[in-house]
Amino acid sequence: MRMRWLGAAAMIALTGAADPVPPRIFIASDSTAQDYKPEKYPQSGWGTMLRCAAPGVTIENRAIGGRSTNSFIREGRLDKIAADLRKGDTLLIQFGHNDASVDKPERYTTIDQYKANLRRMLDVAKTAGARAVILTPVARRDFRSGVEQPSFPTYADAAREVAKATRTPLLDLGKASQAMVQAAGPDASRAYYLHYDGAAGAPGYPNGVSDDTHFSELGARKIADLVAVGLKATRLPVARRITPHVPALTRTTPAGGPSCG
Template sequence: MRVLFSAAALVAATAAPAQTQLAPDPAPTPTVTPAATAPAYSATRILIASDSTAMTYGADRYPQLGWGQMLSCALQPGTEVINRAIGGRSTRSFIAEGRWDKLLAESRPGDTVLIQFGHNDASSNRPERYAPAATLYRDNLLRMIWEAKGRGLTPVLVTPPARRSFQNGKAKADFAAYSGVMRDLVATTGVPVLDLEGRSLALLDATGETAARKYYLHLTAADKAPGFPNGIDDDTHFSELGARALADIVAAELKGAKLPISDRVLADRPDLARKTPLGAGRCR
């Protein structure tokens, strides 16, 4: 039998089949990765950025010691002092040589950083060191403060220690402009300052100009000191007794600062109050 198709039916028969509408795949469930959290460190470490007055010296330089070398004698067991102080450095050269960046790289959140400069910043005859107090020195300290805070550290300024420098029978501050900048920064940054300068000046006044020689490097060839076979007269750098006395001042100031690290400072510090040296920078 012959079947006739209408034109409309023919068109419908030859048309492309309608596209099947498929339901979209369900959105994949996102994988939630817990946020990485920094390790929780306790305040048990002190880093020091400074110059020769705080530096750690070997036995071959005895009796020369820095206050940073003796600071651990004022701290509870388990408290670590990482002393990166080095002779001849100012804020300018400490930063320029990459020493500040290296200190930051080895730091960890919760650390305290003691920052003490001024002696070498004042060396106007040494352009690689010189940092005028009101300008470059101030800017360098601000950089150190904010970069330390940015890493979760606690920066603490330490005014430069006094030299055995007397005028009319009174100990005088040779770096007053630099310590003044530090004190001014307390108000603008909220960073604490340890007044090593003021307290060491008081120590010199109480001791007297002549007797204060014991705190500094005054030796003769007869003393047969390992690092000074020909003797030395130095009113800037410290003997063992001087380093102990200055470390005790820093410890007392740090104890009173009411910082997290303050709880690690011993209230009684007999190892620093000794009247006779022990040799080679030992605590006891």
């Protein structure tokens, strides 16, 4: 009996089946992806909702509001990811909203700097043995004569250029979300963003809010589903762990929080 147990233990040790390393997705991004405390509801980030499409995957959401590639790196946030990232992980990189803030020098990033910063993030993933994915900046709600406009097009083009040059998987979230907003139209698409009056009972905005950049719960769910679709289409190992179009991401009424039920 003892010999059988030792034999089984040896096989487990050889195969690594006893303690499999759970897959992880790290997110380096801004307020459009970040996790929020309940008192900020209904403001929500797509990184929070991506968990609904990735059962069994740990989502390390390092996104934080107001950050560009420059400030994210300068504050040591990329260094913290580098310290934690390991072989088998996936790093999602989405910036551009704050990089374009010419009037905020602590955030502003030139196109050349933006490209260099993306490459630096890719190097962090490569050094760790992780896989990286570049995402173009997610769409703002910006209709002109009934047509949703591209958001941060020069940064989106730069992201595409870096992805192509480095052969990094690209999720063109900008184009996908632009099409989503266009399909909903000027009126219905308001539900994806923060549009509430003071009587709407939104805990985070008792005086109301009109914001075409940040997402409501429903908007974050919709964007997370777009990200899930894009990840599923890659050839990365994590793709088999992703399930797009789950009910939690396609629901048409709010759940009152980030529930995946």
